Amino acid sequence: MNLKPCTESVLDRFKRYVQIDTQSEEDSRSYPSTEKQWVLLKMLAGELRSLGVEDADVDKYGYVTGAIPSNMPDDSDIPTIGFIAHVDTSPAITGKNVKPVVHPDYQGGDIVLPGDPTQIISADEYPNLEKQYIGMDIVTSDGTTLLGADDKAGVAEIMTAVETFMRNPDVKHGEIKIAFTPDEEIGQGTKYFDVKKFAADFAYTMDGGPLGEIEFETFNAFLARICIQGVGVHPGYAKGKLVNAIRILADIVTRLPKGMSPETTEEREGYLHPYDFDGQSEEAAVKVLIRDFEMDGIEQKKAILGKIVEEVRALYPKAAIDLDIEEQYLNMSYPIEREPRLLEYAREAIRRAGAEPHTKVIRGGTDGARLTYMGLLTPNLFAGGEAFHSKIEWVPVQVMEKAVETIVHLAAVWAEKR
Ligand SMILES: [Zn+2]
Structure with a gap:
Protein backbone atom coordinates (compact mmCIF):
# COMPACT_ATOMS: atom_id res chain seq x y z
CA MET A 1 0.00 0.00 0.00
CA PHE A 219 -9.01 -19.09 30.04
CA ASN A 220 -12.26 -19.67 31.76
CA ALA A 221 -11.69 -17.34 34.68
CA PHE A 222 -13.15 -17.38 38.17
CA LEU A 223 -12.19 -15.46 41.29
CA ALA A 224 -12.35 -17.03 44.75
CA ARG A 225 -12.44 -14.87 47.87
CA ILE A 226 -11.69 -16.57 51.15
CA CYS A 227 -12.60 -14.47 54.19
CA ILE A 228 -11.53 -15.53 57.66
CA GLN A 229 -13.03 -14.19 60.86
CA GLY A 230 -10.80 -15.15 63.78
CA VAL A 231 -11.20 -14.24 67.44
CA GLY A 232 -9.29 -11.20 68.64
CA VAL A 233 -7.91 -11.19 72.19
CA HIS A 234 -5.03 -9.20 73.69
CA PRO A 235 -1.99 -11.44 73.24
CA GLY A 236 -1.25 -11.14 76.97
CA TYR A 237 -4.42 -13.03 77.84
CA ALA A 238 -4.76 -15.03 74.66
CA LYS A 239 -4.07 -18.60 75.66
CA GLY A 240 -6.88 -20.86 74.53
CA LYS A 241 -8.91 -17.87 73.33
CA LEU A 242 -7.24 -16.07 70.44
CA VAL A 243 -7.85 -17.48 66.99
CA ASN A 244 -5.41 -15.85 64.56
CA ALA A 245 -6.90 -15.24 61.12
CA ILE A 246 -3.46 -14.67 59.57
CA ARG A 247 -2.29 -18.13 60.63
CA ILE A 248 -5.45 -19.67 59.18
CA LEU A 249 -4.93 -17.77 55.94
CA ALA A 250 -1.32 -18.99 55.76
CA ASP A 251 -2.49 -22.54 56.42
CA ILE A 252 -4.93 -22.32 53.52
CA VAL A 253 -2.35 -20.85 51.14
CA THR A 254 0.30 -23.50 51.94
CA ARG A 255 -2.21 -26.22 51.07
CA LEU A 256 -2.71 -24.96 47.51
CA PRO A 257 -1.09 -27.49 45.14
CA LYS A 258 2.31 -26.11 44.08
CA GLY A 259 2.24 -27.77 40.68
CA MET A 260 -0.94 -25.87 39.87
CA SER A 261 0.32 -22.29 39.94
CA PRO A 262 1.17 -19.78 37.21
CA GLU A 263 4.88 -20.20 37.97
CA THR A 264 4.76 -23.97 37.37
CA THR A 265 2.36 -24.19 34.42
CA GLU A 266 2.30 -23.08 30.78
CA GLU A 267 0.33 -23.19 27.52
CA ARG A 268 -2.95 -25.02 28.12
CA GLU A 269 -2.46 -25.88 31.81
CA GLY A 270 -4.71 -24.17 34.34
CA TYR A 271 -3.86 -22.93 37.82
CA LEU A 272 -4.86 -21.62 41.23
CA HIS A 273 -3.12 -18.33 42.05
CA PRO A 274 -3.36 -16.52 45.40
CA TYR A 275 -2.55 -12.97 44.38
CA ASP A 276 -3.88 -10.56 46.94
CA PHE A 277 -4.28 -10.74 50.72
CA ASP A 278 -5.21 -8.38 53.42
CA GLY A 279 -5.84 -8.55 57.12
CA GLN A 280 -4.98 -8.47 60.80
CA SER A 281 -4.95 -11.28 63.35
CA GLU A 282 -8.68 -10.90 63.87
CA GLU A 283 -9.79 -10.83 60.27
CA ALA A 284 -8.05 -11.73 57.01
CA ALA A 285 -8.91 -12.39 53.40
CA VAL A 286 -7.17 -13.80 50.35
CA LYS A 287 -8.15 -13.69 46.70
CA VAL A 288 -7.34 -16.66 44.50
CA LEU A 289 -7.55 -16.72 40.71
CA ILE A 290 -8.98 -19.93 39.23
CA ARG A 291 -7.98 -20.44 35.60
CA ASP A 292 -8.47 -23.23 33.08
CA PHE A 293 -9.17 -23.52 29.35
CA GLU A 294 -11.79 -26.21 30.01
CA MET A 295 -14.78 -26.04 32.34
CA ASP A 296 -13.94 -29.51 33.71
CA GLY A 297 -10.66 -28.08 34.91
CA ILE A 298 -12.45 -25.17 36.57
CA GLU A 299 -14.79 -27.52 38.44
CA GLN A 300 -11.83 -29.61 39.57
CA LYS A 301 -10.04 -26.53 40.90
CA LYS A 302 -13.13 -25.23 42.67
CA ALA A 303 -13.40 -28.63 44.37
CA ILE A 304 -9.77 -28.47 45.49
CA LEU A 305 -10.36 -25.05 47.07
CA GLY A 306 -13.56 -26.26 48.70
CA LYS A 307 -11.78 -29.25 50.19
CA ILE A 308 -8.92 -27.12 51.54
CA VAL A 309 -11.37 -24.76 53.21
CA GLU A 310 -13.24 -27.73 54.73
CA GLU A 311 -10.02 -29.21 56.13
CA VAL A 312 -8.90 -25.93 57.66
CA ARG A 313 -12.36 -25.18 59.05
CA ALA A 314 -12.18 -28.46 60.95
CA LEU A 315 -8.88 -27.35 62.52
CA TYR A 316 -10.22 -23.97 63.70
CA PRO A 317 -13.82 -24.49 64.83
CA LYS A 318 -14.06 -21.03 66.44
CA ALA A 319 -13.16 -19.21 63.23
CA ALA A 320 -15.61 -18.42 60.45
CA ILE A 321 -14.19 -19.15 57.00
CA ASP A 322 -16.19 -18.12 53.95
CA LEU A 323 -15.42 -19.17 50.41
CA ASP A 324 -17.09 -17.20 47.67
CA ILE A 325 -16.49 -17.80 43.95
CA GLU A 326 -17.55 -15.56 41.09
CA GLU A 327 -17.20 -15.86 37.33
CA GLN A 328 -14.90 -13.32 35.67
CA TYR A 329 -14.98 -14.39 32.01
CA LEU A 330 -15.28 -17.50 29.87
ZN1 LIG B 1 -3.86 -5.02 27.90
Whole structure:
Protein backbone atom coordinates (compact mmCIF):
# COMPACT_ATOMS: atom_id res chain seq x y z
CA MET A 1 0.00 0.00 0.00
CA ASN A 2 1.29 3.41 -0.92
CA LEU A 3 0.07 5.62 1.89
CA LYS A 4 0.35 9.30 2.64
CA PRO A 5 2.26 9.63 5.90
CA CYS A 6 0.50 10.82 9.05
CA THR A 7 1.19 14.16 10.71
CA GLU A 8 2.25 12.33 13.86
CA SER A 9 4.04 8.96 13.84
CA VAL A 10 2.82 6.03 15.88
CA LEU A 11 5.98 6.36 18.00
CA ASP A 12 5.36 10.03 18.78
CA ARG A 13 1.76 9.31 19.70
CA PHE A 14 2.81 6.39 21.85
CA LYS A 15 5.42 8.49 23.67
CA ARG A 16 2.80 11.13 24.43
CA TYR A 17 0.24 8.66 25.72
CA VAL A 18 2.58 6.72 28.01
CA GLN A 19 3.52 9.91 29.83
CA ILE A 20 -0.05 10.25 31.06
CA ASP A 21 -0.54 8.19 34.20
CA THR A 22 -3.65 6.02 33.75
CA GLN A 23 -3.09 3.32 36.31
CA SER A 24 -6.33 1.61 37.32
CA GLU A 25 -7.08 0.48 40.84
CA GLU A 26 -8.73 -2.64 42.23
CA ASP A 27 -11.41 -2.25 44.89
CA SER A 28 -12.22 1.30 43.81
CA ARG A 29 -15.88 2.27 44.05
CA SER A 30 -15.84 4.70 41.16
CA TYR A 31 -15.94 4.05 37.43
CA PRO A 32 -13.46 4.47 35.90
CA SER A 33 -11.63 3.18 38.96
CA THR A 34 -9.27 6.17 38.93
CA GLU A 35 -9.97 9.81 38.18
CA LYS A 36 -6.72 10.17 36.23
CA GLN A 37 -7.86 7.90 33.40
CA TRP A 38 -10.25 10.70 32.37
CA VAL A 39 -7.30 12.81 31.25
CA LEU A 40 -6.32 10.45 28.44
CA LEU A 41 -9.90 9.40 27.65
CA LYS A 42 -11.03 13.00 27.08
CA MET A 43 -7.88 13.78 25.17
CA LEU A 44 -8.44 10.83 22.82
CA ALA A 45 -12.03 11.89 22.13
CA GLY A 46 -10.73 15.37 21.23
CA GLU A 47 -7.97 13.97 19.03
CA LEU A 48 -10.42 11.73 17.19
CA ARG A 49 -12.61 14.75 16.47
CA SER A 50 -9.66 16.78 15.26
CA LEU A 51 -8.71 13.90 12.95
CA GLY A 52 -12.18 14.14 11.43
CA VAL A 53 -14.13 11.53 13.39
CA GLU A 54 -17.04 13.88 13.85
CA ASP A 55 -19.17 11.88 16.26
CA ALA A 56 -16.29 10.99 18.61
CA ASP A 57 -17.36 11.34 22.20
CA VAL A 58 -16.72 10.11 25.71
CA ASP A 59 -19.70 8.89 27.73
CA LYS A 60 -20.30 9.18 31.46
CA TYR A 61 -18.42 5.94 32.16
CA GLY A 62 -15.36 7.03 30.22
CA TYR A 63 -15.87 5.02 27.05
CA VAL A 64 -14.55 6.88 24.03
CA THR A 65 -16.28 5.89 20.79
CA GLY A 66 -16.39 7.18 17.26
CA ALA A 67 -17.23 6.05 13.74
CA ILE A 68 -15.52 6.42 10.37
CA PRO A 69 -18.17 6.18 7.65
CA SER A 70 -17.84 3.69 4.84
CA ASN A 71 -16.28 5.00 1.61
CA MET A 72 -17.72 2.25 -0.59
CA PRO A 73 -20.60 3.00 -2.97
CA ASP A 74 -22.35 -0.26 -2.17
CA ASP A 75 -21.64 -1.12 1.41
CA SER A 76 -24.89 -2.79 2.42
CA ASP A 77 -23.27 -6.17 2.94
CA ILE A 78 -19.95 -5.02 4.40
CA PRO A 79 -19.82 -5.78 8.11
CA THR A 80 -19.03 -2.88 10.44
CA ILE A 81 -15.69 -3.60 12.11
CA GLY A 82 -14.61 -2.21 15.47
CA PHE A 83 -11.10 -1.62 16.79
CA ILE A 84 -10.70 -1.40 20.55
CA ALA A 85 -7.86 -0.67 22.99
CA HIS A 86 -7.74 0.09 26.69
CA VAL A 87 -6.16 3.20 28.19
CA ASP A 88 -5.48 2.00 31.74
CA THR A 89 -2.25 0.40 32.91
CA SER A 90 -1.70 -2.35 35.44
CA PRO A 91 -2.10 -1.65 39.17
CA ALA A 92 0.98 -3.86 39.68
CA ILE A 93 3.67 -1.31 38.74
CA THR A 94 3.61 2.46 38.90
CA GLY A 95 2.73 4.31 35.71
CA LYS A 96 3.63 7.73 37.05
CA ASN A 97 6.42 9.78 35.43
CA VAL A 98 7.00 7.26 32.66
CA LYS A 99 10.07 8.27 30.66
CA PRO A 100 10.00 6.41 27.34
CA VAL A 101 13.46 5.52 26.03
CA VAL A 102 14.11 4.50 22.42
CA HIS A 103 17.01 2.08 21.93
CA PRO A 104 17.71 2.59 18.22
CA ASP A 105 18.85 -0.10 15.80
CA TYR A 106 18.87 -3.08 18.17
CA GLN A 107 21.85 -5.33 17.37
CA GLY A 108 21.30 -8.25 19.75
CA GLY A 109 22.15 -8.89 23.39
CA ASP A 110 20.54 -7.72 26.61
CA ILE A 111 19.06 -4.25 27.00
CA VAL A 112 19.98 -2.44 30.22
CA LEU A 113 17.52 0.22 31.28
CA PRO A 114 19.25 3.54 31.96
CA GLY A 115 17.29 4.67 35.04
CA ASP A 116 17.89 1.43 36.96
CA PRO A 117 20.70 -0.80 35.65
CA THR A 118 19.33 -3.77 37.63
CA GLN A 119 16.42 -3.79 35.18
CA ILE A 120 17.68 -5.81 32.23
CA ILE A 121 15.76 -7.18 29.26
CA SER A 122 17.40 -10.52 28.64
CA ALA A 123 17.67 -11.63 25.04
CA ASP A 124 17.42 -15.25 26.29
CA GLU A 125 14.18 -14.61 28.09
CA TYR A 126 12.71 -12.64 25.19
CA PRO A 127 13.92 -14.58 22.13
CA ASN A 128 11.82 -12.52 19.70
CA LEU A 129 14.37 -9.75 20.17
CA GLU A 130 17.20 -11.58 18.37
CA LYS A 131 14.95 -13.78 16.23
CA GLN A 132 12.75 -11.10 14.70
CA TYR A 133 13.66 -7.61 15.82
CA ILE A 134 17.33 -7.07 14.90
CA GLY A 135 17.70 -3.58 13.45
CA MET A 136 14.47 -2.37 15.00
CA ASP A 137 14.11 0.48 17.50
CA ILE A 138 13.03 -0.84 20.89
CA VAL A 139 11.06 1.38 23.26
CA THR A 140 11.29 0.81 27.02
CA SER A 141 10.73 2.83 30.15
CA ASP A 142 13.83 4.08 31.96
CA GLY A 143 13.45 1.08 34.26
CA THR A 144 11.79 2.82 37.21
CA THR A 145 8.20 2.44 36.01
CA LEU A 146 6.26 0.28 33.64
CA LEU A 147 6.15 1.46 30.04
CA GLY A 148 2.44 1.11 29.38
CA ALA A 149 2.73 -0.51 25.95
CA ASP A 150 -0.11 -2.57 27.40
CA ASP A 151 -2.16 -1.06 25.97
CA LYS A 152 -1.07 2.39 24.85
CA ALA A 153 0.67 0.71 21.92
CA GLY A 154 -2.81 -0.41 20.86
CA VAL A 155 -4.24 3.06 21.44
CA ALA A 156 -1.47 4.72 19.42
CA GLU A 157 -1.83 2.15 16.62
CA ILE A 158 -5.58 2.65 16.30
CA MET A 159 -5.22 6.45 16.38
CA THR A 160 -2.54 6.30 13.70
CA ALA A 161 -4.74 4.00 11.61
CA VAL A 162 -7.60 6.50 11.97
CA GLU A 163 -5.39 9.26 10.63
CA THR A 164 -4.25 6.92 7.83
CA PHE A 165 -7.87 6.27 6.79
CA MET A 166 -8.60 10.01 6.85
CA ARG A 167 -5.59 10.92 4.73
CA ASN A 168 -5.96 8.05 2.26
CA PRO A 169 -9.50 7.91 0.90
CA ASP A 170 -8.26 5.40 -1.71
CA VAL A 171 -8.10 2.77 0.99
CA LYS A 172 -11.49 1.17 0.69
CA HIS A 173 -13.35 0.24 3.83
CA GLY A 174 -16.82 -0.23 5.24
CA GLU A 175 -17.95 1.56 8.37
CA ILE A 176 -15.30 1.43 11.10
CA LYS A 177 -15.95 1.86 14.81
CA ILE A 178 -13.35 2.90 17.33
CA ALA A 179 -13.47 2.44 21.11
CA PHE A 180 -11.07 3.24 23.92
CA THR A 181 -11.97 1.80 27.29
CA PRO A 182 -10.90 2.23 30.93
CA ASP A 183 -10.23 -0.38 33.64
CA GLU A 184 -9.32 -3.41 31.53
CA GLU A 185 -6.49 -4.35 33.88
CA ILE A 186 -8.87 -4.82 36.78
CA GLY A 187 -11.26 -6.92 34.71
CA GLN A 188 -13.88 -4.17 34.50
CA GLY A 189 -13.19 -2.79 31.03
CA THR A 190 -16.51 -3.82 29.55
CA LYS A 191 -18.69 -3.37 32.62
CA TYR A 192 -20.80 -0.56 31.13
CA PHE A 193 -19.80 -1.02 27.49
CA ASP A 194 -22.94 -0.71 25.37
CA VAL A 195 -22.47 -3.31 22.63
CA LYS A 196 -25.77 -2.34 20.96
CA LYS A 197 -24.91 1.34 20.82
CA PHE A 198 -21.39 0.59 19.54
CA ALA A 199 -23.15 -1.22 16.70
CA ALA A 200 -20.20 -3.08 15.20
CA ASP A 201 -20.75 -6.50 13.67
CA PHE A 202 -17.33 -7.73 14.77
CA ALA A 203 -14.38 -6.18 16.54
CA TYR A 204 -10.71 -6.67 17.28
CA THR A 205 -8.87 -5.57 20.38
CA MET A 206 -5.35 -4.33 19.66
CA ASP A 207 -3.96 -5.63 22.95
CA GLY A 208 -1.79 -8.62 22.08
CA GLY A 209 1.93 -9.36 22.08
CA PRO A 210 4.54 -10.06 19.41
CA LEU A 211 4.39 -9.38 15.68
CA GLY A 212 1.77 -11.40 13.84
CA GLU A 213 0.00 -12.79 16.86
CA ILE A 214 -3.74 -13.51 16.85
CA GLU A 215 -5.38 -14.59 20.07
CA PHE A 216 -8.89 -15.94 20.32
CA GLU A 217 -8.79 -18.47 23.10
CA THR A 218 -8.79 -17.37 26.72
CA PHE A 219 -9.01 -19.09 30.04
CA ASN A 220 -12.26 -19.67 31.76
CA ALA A 221 -11.69 -17.34 34.68
CA PHE A 222 -13.15 -17.38 38.17
CA LEU A 223 -12.19 -15.46 41.29
CA ALA A 224 -12.35 -17.03 44.75
CA ARG A 225 -12.44 -14.87 47.87
CA ILE A 226 -11.69 -16.57 51.15
CA CYS A 227 -12.60 -14.47 54.19
CA ILE A 228 -11.53 -15.53 57.66
CA GLN A 229 -13.03 -14.19 60.86
CA GLY A 230 -10.80 -15.15 63.78
CA VAL A 231 -11.20 -14.24 67.44
CA GLY A 232 -9.29 -11.20 68.64
CA VAL A 233 -7.91 -11.19 72.19
CA HIS A 234 -5.03 -9.20 73.69
CA PRO A 235 -1.99 -11.44 73.24
CA GLY A 236 -1.25 -11.14 76.97
CA TYR A 237 -4.42 -13.03 77.84
CA ALA A 238 -4.76 -15.03 74.66
CA LYS A 239 -4.07 -18.60 75.66
CA GLY A 240 -6.88 -20.86 74.53
CA LYS A 241 -8.91 -17.87 73.33
CA LEU A 242 -7.24 -16.07 70.44
CA VAL A 243 -7.85 -17.48 66.99
CA ASN A 244 -5.41 -15.85 64.56
CA ALA A 245 -6.90 -15.24 61.12
CA ILE A 246 -3.46 -14.67 59.57
CA ARG A 247 -2.29 -18.13 60.63
CA ILE A 248 -5.45 -19.67 59.18
CA LEU A 249 -4.93 -17.77 55.94
CA ALA A 250 -1.32 -18.99 55.76
CA ASP A 251 -2.49 -22.54 56.42
CA ILE A 252 -4.93 -22.32 53.52
CA VAL A 253 -2.35 -20.85 51.14
CA THR A 254 0.30 -23.50 51.94
CA ARG A 255 -2.21 -26.22 51.07
CA LEU A 256 -2.71 -24.96 47.51
CA PRO A 257 -1.09 -27.49 45.14
CA LYS A 258 2.31 -26.11 44.08
CA GLY A 259 2.24 -27.77 40.68
CA MET A 260 -0.94 -25.87 39.87
CA SER A 261 0.32 -22.29 39.94
CA PRO A 262 1.17 -19.78 37.21
CA GLU A 263 4.88 -20.20 37.97
CA THR A 264 4.76 -23.97 37.37
CA THR A 265 2.36 -24.19 34.42
CA GLU A 266 2.30 -23.08 30.78
CA GLU A 267 0.33 -23.19 27.52
CA ARG A 268 -2.95 -25.02 28.12
CA GLU A 269 -2.46 -25.88 31.81
CA GLY A 270 -4.71 -24.17 34.34
CA TYR A 271 -3.86 -22.93 37.82
CA LEU A 272 -4.86 -21.62 41.23
CA HIS A 273 -3.12 -18.33 42.05
CA PRO A 274 -3.36 -16.52 45.40
CA TYR A 275 -2.55 -12.97 44.38
CA ASP A 276 -3.88 -10.56 46.94
CA PHE A 277 -4.28 -10.74 50.72
CA ASP A 278 -5.21 -8.38 53.42
CA GLY A 279 -5.84 -8.55 57.12
CA GLN A 280 -4.98 -8.47 60.80
CA SER A 281 -4.95 -11.28 63.35
CA GLU A 282 -8.68 -10.90 63.87
CA GLU A 283 -9.79 -10.83 60.27
CA ALA A 284 -8.05 -11.73 57.01
CA ALA A 285 -8.91 -12.39 53.40
CA VAL A 286 -7.17 -13.80 50.35
CA LYS A 287 -8.15 -13.69 46.70
CA VAL A 288 -7.34 -16.66 44.50
CA LEU A 289 -7.55 -16.72 40.71
CA ILE A 290 -8.98 -19.93 39.23
CA ARG A 291 -7.98 -20.44 35.60
CA ASP A 292 -8.47 -23.23 33.08
CA PHE A 293 -9.17 -23.52 29.35
CA GLU A 294 -11.79 -26.21 30.01
CA MET A 295 -14.78 -26.04 32.34
CA ASP A 296 -13.94 -29.51 33.71
CA GLY A 297 -10.66 -28.08 34.91
CA ILE A 298 -12.45 -25.17 36.57
CA GLU A 299 -14.79 -27.52 38.44
CA GLN A 300 -11.83 -29.61 39.57
CA LYS A 301 -10.04 -26.53 40.90
CA LYS A 302 -13.13 -25.23 42.67
CA ALA A 303 -13.40 -28.63 44.37
CA ILE A 304 -9.77 -28.47 45.49
CA LEU A 305 -10.36 -25.05 47.07
CA GLY A 306 -13.56 -26.26 48.70
CA LYS A 307 -11.78 -29.25 50.19
CA ILE A 308 -8.92 -27.12 51.54
CA VAL A 309 -11.37 -24.76 53.21
CA GLU A 310 -13.24 -27.73 54.73
CA GLU A 311 -10.02 -29.21 56.13
CA VAL A 312 -8.90 -25.93 57.66
CA ARG A 313 -12.36 -25.18 59.05
CA ALA A 314 -12.18 -28.46 60.95
CA LEU A 315 -8.88 -27.35 62.52
CA TYR A 316 -10.22 -23.97 63.70
CA PRO A 317 -13.82 -24.49 64.83
CA LYS A 318 -14.06 -21.03 66.44
CA ALA A 319 -13.16 -19.21 63.23
CA ALA A 320 -15.61 -18.42 60.45
CA ILE A 321 -14.19 -19.15 57.00
CA ASP A 322 -16.19 -18.12 53.95
CA LEU A 323 -15.42 -19.17 50.41
CA ASP A 324 -17.09 -17.20 47.67
CA ILE A 325 -16.49 -17.80 43.95
CA GLU A 326 -17.55 -15.56 41.09
CA GLU A 327 -17.20 -15.86 37.33
CA GLN A 328 -14.90 -13.32 35.67
CA TYR A 329 -14.98 -14.39 32.01
CA LEU A 330 -15.28 -17.50 29.87
CA ASN A 331 -13.18 -18.98 27.08
CA MET A 332 -13.99 -16.98 23.97
CA SER A 333 -12.96 -19.59 21.39
CA TYR A 334 -16.28 -21.39 20.99
CA PRO A 335 -18.35 -18.50 19.58
CA ILE A 336 -15.40 -17.11 17.59
CA GLU A 337 -14.74 -20.36 15.78
CA ARG A 338 -18.30 -20.25 14.48
CA GLU A 339 -17.39 -17.16 12.39
CA PRO A 340 -14.33 -18.25 10.36
CA ARG A 341 -13.99 -14.91 8.52
CA LEU A 342 -12.85 -13.21 11.72
CA LEU A 343 -9.58 -15.13 11.93
CA GLU A 344 -9.15 -15.75 8.21
CA TYR A 345 -9.30 -12.02 7.37
CA ALA A 346 -7.02 -11.15 10.26
CA ARG A 347 -4.44 -13.62 8.93
CA GLU A 348 -4.79 -12.13 5.45
CA ALA A 349 -4.31 -8.58 6.77
CA ILE A 350 -1.21 -9.57 8.75
CA ARG A 351 0.29 -11.20 5.64
CA ARG A 352 -0.45 -8.10 3.59
CA ALA A 353 1.40 -6.10 6.24
CA GLY A 354 4.39 -8.35 5.58
CA ALA A 355 4.26 -10.47 8.72
CA GLU A 356 3.51 -14.09 9.46
CA PRO A 357 0.29 -14.68 11.41
CA HIS A 358 0.26 -17.18 14.27
CA THR A 359 -2.25 -17.97 16.96
CA LYS A 360 -1.64 -18.31 20.65
CA VAL A 361 -3.81 -19.05 23.66
CA ILE A 362 -4.23 -16.17 26.09
CA ARG A 363 -3.14 -17.00 29.61
CA GLY A 364 -5.07 -14.07 30.91
CA GLY A 365 -8.22 -12.29 29.92
CA THR A 366 -8.89 -9.60 27.46
CA ASP A 367 -11.91 -7.42 27.15
CA GLY A 368 -12.49 -9.28 23.92
CA ALA A 369 -13.42 -12.39 25.87
CA ARG A 370 -16.17 -10.58 27.70
CA LEU A 371 -17.32 -8.65 24.64
CA THR A 372 -17.54 -11.94 22.77
CA TYR A 373 -19.96 -13.23 25.37
CA MET A 374 -21.85 -9.94 25.28
CA GLY A 375 -22.50 -10.63 21.60
CA LEU A 376 -19.63 -8.78 19.93
CA LEU A 377 -17.11 -11.34 18.66
CA THR A 378 -13.70 -9.81 19.41
CA PRO A 379 -10.41 -11.63 18.84
CA ASN A 380 -7.21 -9.96 19.99
CA LEU A 381 -4.43 -8.87 17.63
CA PHE A 382 -0.77 -8.10 18.31
CA ALA A 383 0.07 -4.63 19.55
CA GLY A 384 3.79 -5.43 19.72
CA GLY A 385 4.70 -5.23 23.39
CA GLU A 386 6.24 -7.86 25.65
CA ALA A 387 6.95 -8.25 29.38
CA PHE A 388 3.67 -6.55 30.22
CA HIS A 389 3.07 -5.42 33.81
CA SER A 390 6.77 -5.10 34.56
CA LYS A 391 9.46 -2.45 34.55
CA ILE A 392 11.15 -4.14 31.60
CA GLU A 393 8.08 -3.90 29.37
CA TRP A 394 9.20 -3.14 25.79
CA VAL A 395 7.83 -2.67 22.29
CA PRO A 396 9.57 -2.29 18.91
CA VAL A 397 8.60 0.81 16.93
CA GLN A 398 8.49 -1.13 13.65
CA VAL A 399 6.08 -3.70 15.11
CA MET A 400 3.73 -0.88 16.12
CA GLU A 401 3.97 0.31 12.52
CA LYS A 402 3.08 -3.19 11.28
CA ALA A 403 0.09 -3.18 13.62
CA VAL A 404 -1.11 0.09 12.09
CA GLU A 405 -0.77 -1.45 8.61
CA THR A 406 -2.61 -4.55 9.79
CA ILE A 407 -5.58 -2.45 10.94
CA VAL A 408 -5.70 -0.63 7.61
CA HIS A 409 -5.42 -3.86 5.59
CA LEU A 410 -7.98 -5.60 7.78
CA ALA A 411 -10.62 -2.96 7.08
CA ALA A 412 -9.79 -3.26 3.38
CA VAL A 413 -10.00 -7.07 3.41
CA TRP A 414 -13.45 -6.95 5.03
CA ALA A 415 -14.59 -4.44 2.40
CA GLU A 416 -13.19 -6.59 -0.41
CA LYS A 417 -14.32 -10.04 0.68
CA ARG A 418 -17.31 -9.07 2.83
ZN1 LIG B 1 -3.86 -5.02 27.90
